[in-house]
Amino acid sequence: MERAKTLTPERMGSAMLSRRSGALAGIALAVLWAPMALVIPFFPNLAGPTGIGVFYADHANSMKWILASISVGFIAFFIFAGRLVADLIPCGSGWLWSALGGALMFMTALCAALGVDAAAVLLFESVSPETVWTLHAVAFLLAAPAAGAGAVFFVAVAALAFGGTWPRSFGWLAVLGAAVNLAAVAGFFSLAGAPNSGNGLLGGLAGPVSAWVIWILAVSFRWLRHPQLAPSEGS
Structure with missing residues (x-):
């Protein structure tokens, strides 16, 4: 209650501006990561070099721009995370702190994966198909060890939502996000089929990343609708 007294109009105005900037950053992240949807349907499994070689032959140029766009999106993510x-x-x-730790570890793994995949994109015409396969597989297999970090983030924000920080619908959305992220651990067990990290229904990258983007958008739109920090939130 003592801190609530310090929630002056100036501080509330600053919080309003910060929430709006955080919301805009969250929306910017979604826009910058959206180009992934252009290539996700064409991701091959990780069972061998043939399908991966075909993928890069068809999509190498677009992948350069997509990887760059995702990387720039990290700027927006950290602005959003700071506001959060x-x-x-x-x-x-x-x-x-559980949510923050999970988010930082997940994004670190994703950043590393982008770098390894960039190597595959830039080298696929200069090195053997097996080398490109190895680079691509390493990049996508990073989704498996990152699964726990993603799940921790969503478990934490679900607990916060059910504790009254956000509407309960945010909690159920986070529960779904935790399940989708945890499913990516299936990538440890197969290079083909549903568990594989390349395009698998369970192990693939599309589900976990989509869960992050949808949750960030949900919070961003809530901030736009409620930009002012309530006195109870400052207590």
């Missing part, structure tokens, strides 16, 4: 942390610190919940 600032919004949640007054809650005093340990789940905030």
Whole structure:
């Protein structure tokens, strides 16, 4: 209650501006990551070099721009994440730090995967098909060890939502996100079929990344609708 007294009009105005900037950053991330949808339907499985070689022959040029766009999207993500942390610190919940740790580890793995996949894109005409296959497989298999980090983030934000930080619908959306992210651990068990990290229904990249984008958009639109920090959130 003591902190609530310091929630002056100036501080509330600053919070309003910050929420709007965080929301715009979240929307910008979704826009910058949207080009992934252009190539996701064509991702091959990881069972051998043939399908992967065909993929890069058809999509190498577009992949350069897509990987660059995703990388620029990290700027928007960290602006969004900064606003999210600032919004949640007054809650005093340990789940905030679990969410932050999971987010940072997941995004670190994704960033590493982008770099390895960029090597595959740039080298596919100069090295053997087996080398391109190896690079591509390594890039996508990073989704498997990142699965736990993604799941931790969504479990944490689900706990925060069910605790009253956001509407309960955000909690159920996070539960779904946790399940989808955890399913990516299936990539440890096969290079083909549903478990594979390349295009598998369980292990593939599309589900976990989509869950992140949808949740970030949900929070961003809520911030746009409710840009002003309520006195109870400053207590």
